[in-house]
Amino acid sequence: MDNTPARTVPCPTCGGDSVFSPANRFRPFCSARCKQIDLGAWATEEFRVPSEAPPEDAAYGDPRREDG
Template identity: 75%
Template sequence: MTAPQPAARTVPCPTCGGPSAYSPANPYRPFCSERCRQIDLGAWASEEFRMPTEAPPDDAEFGDPRRQD
């Protein structure tokens, strides 16, 4: 007798919001399909998603070594 398999956990797809099986049986997880996975990849590639960063310091604040006063 084999142990019963737990039911696949369903999560919302990050792209379309539809149900997505979060299990090894779904090769696109956490996405629901190849299409949604590709849409997400395209959004990252076109820089629609960005990681927040601090602005670099202004060179004038620290003195630009290339500048000759």
């Protein structure tokens, strides 16, 4: 039997202690609630990777228009 103490990490949602082991099925979150809050934030695009706007295609014209 492994006598190593369970490692705890801060929950990404609430900052509380979360046991980081296979025994915690919500890891790295502390609870199902925190896991769902995080999922909801991704689904509503609260978490985004910042990027620059793509360049305008003005130089190539609009393919939907006949005049270019």
